[in-house]
Amino acid sequence: MRKLWLGVLGTLVACAPHLEPIEPISTDRPDQTESTQLVPAGMVQVEGGATMLSTRGARTTSYGEMLVRAGVHDAIELRAEPFTYTSVRGSGAPEAGGVEDLALGVKVPLFRRDSASRVVPNISVIGATSVPTGARDFRADGAQPEAVLAADWSLAERLSFGSNLTMRRGHSDGARYWERGASTTFGFALGERTGMYAEWFAVRDTRDPAAVHVLNSGVTYKLSSDFQLDARIGRGNRDSGTFGGIGFARRW
Numbered sequence: 001m002r003k004l005w006l007g008v009l010g011t012l013v014a015c016a017p018h019l020e021p022i023e024p025i026s027t028d029r030p031d032q033t034e035s036t037q038l039v040p041a042g043m044v045q046v047e048g049g050a051t052m053l054s055t056r057g058a059r060t061t062s063y064g065e066m067l068v069r070a071g072v073h074d075a076i077e078l079r080a081e082p083f084t085y086t087s088v089r090g091s092g093a094p095e096a097g098g099v100e101d102l103a104l105g106v107k108v109p110l111f112r113r114d115s116a117s118r119v120v121p122n123i124s125v126i127g128a129t130s131v132p133t134g135a136r137d138f139r140a141d142g143a144q145p146e147a148v149l150a151a152d153w154s155l156a157e158r159l160s161f162g163s164n165l166t167m168r169r170g171h172s173d174g175a176r177y178w179e180r181g182a183s184t185t186f187g188f189a190l191g192e193r194t195g196m197y198a199e200w201f202a203v204r205d206t207r208d209p210a211a212v213h214v215l216n217s218g219v220t221y222k223l224s225s226d227f228q229l230d231a232r233i234g235r236g237n238r239d240s241g242t243f244g245g246i247g248f249a250r251r252w
Helices: 001-015
Strands: 046-057 058-073 077-083 085-090 095-100 102-111 122-132 144-158 159-172 177-188 192-207 208-224 229-234 242-251
Touching: none
Parallel strands: none
Antiparallel strands: 046 058, 046 242, 058 077, 058 085, 077 102, 085 095, 102 122, 122 144, 144 159, 159 177, 177 192, 192 208, 208 229, 229 242
16 A cells, blocks of 8 residues: 555656746836846736825825736736825825826736846836726826836846836827836845845926936845835936835735
8 A cells, every 4th residue: 555655646746747946026116117027927926015206395195006917928927007096285286186097018028038148138028008097186088008128137146237118108188198218227136135226217208308317226125035025215307306115015
C-alpha cells in the first residue's frame, strides 16, 4: 500500500504544471510614469491612495484613486479605474465634490529585453478610455481615449530609468482637444524592501501653448512580495501647485 501511495504521489508531481517564481509586486504608482510590467496571469492587483493638491486659493483632495489590474494572459493585462472621489474648496467658487469618470483599458508588451541587457529597454503600450459616468462637476462631455507608450531600462543593479509618451483626446465644454504628455523617472532601490524615485513630467494641450511641468519624488516600502505602501510629494510650475499623497498596492 505504501508503494502504491508513493507511486500516486510521484505521478501527481510529474503531472503538475511547472510553477515559475513570481517577481515581487510591480506598481503603476506612486509616480506619473506607467511601468512596462504586467500583472502575472491569473492574478489581480488593486492600487489606490489619496492626494492633496494646494494651488492659489484652492485645495483639491482626491480619495480612492483606484486602479484594478488583472492579468488574463502573459501578454494581456486588463485595467479599470472604478473610483476616485474629488473635492475642491476655495478659489472663490462653491465647494464641489463627486466621483470622477470611470476608465477602462488594456496593457500589452511590445518588446522584452534580454535579462543581461542594460541598453535595450522593455516596451509596453497602454490603450484606455474614460467613460462619462462621474458626478456632474467632474464628468467629461464624452469618452476621452488615450494611448501611452512606456519604456524602461535597468541601468545598474539598484538603478532603473523609465519614460512615457502619452496622447489623449480630451472633451470639454462641447469641444475636442489633444493633450500630449511626457515623463521620465529614476528609481533607486535602497534595500530589499525600500525604494525611492525622482520624476519629471509635463503636459500640454492644444487649448494652451504653455506646458505644465512637474517635479516630484517619493518612497515605496514592501510589506511583502504582494503588498506595497507609498508616499510622494511634488510641485509644478504656473498655477499647478504643490501636492502630496500616500497609497498602497495589493496583489492576489
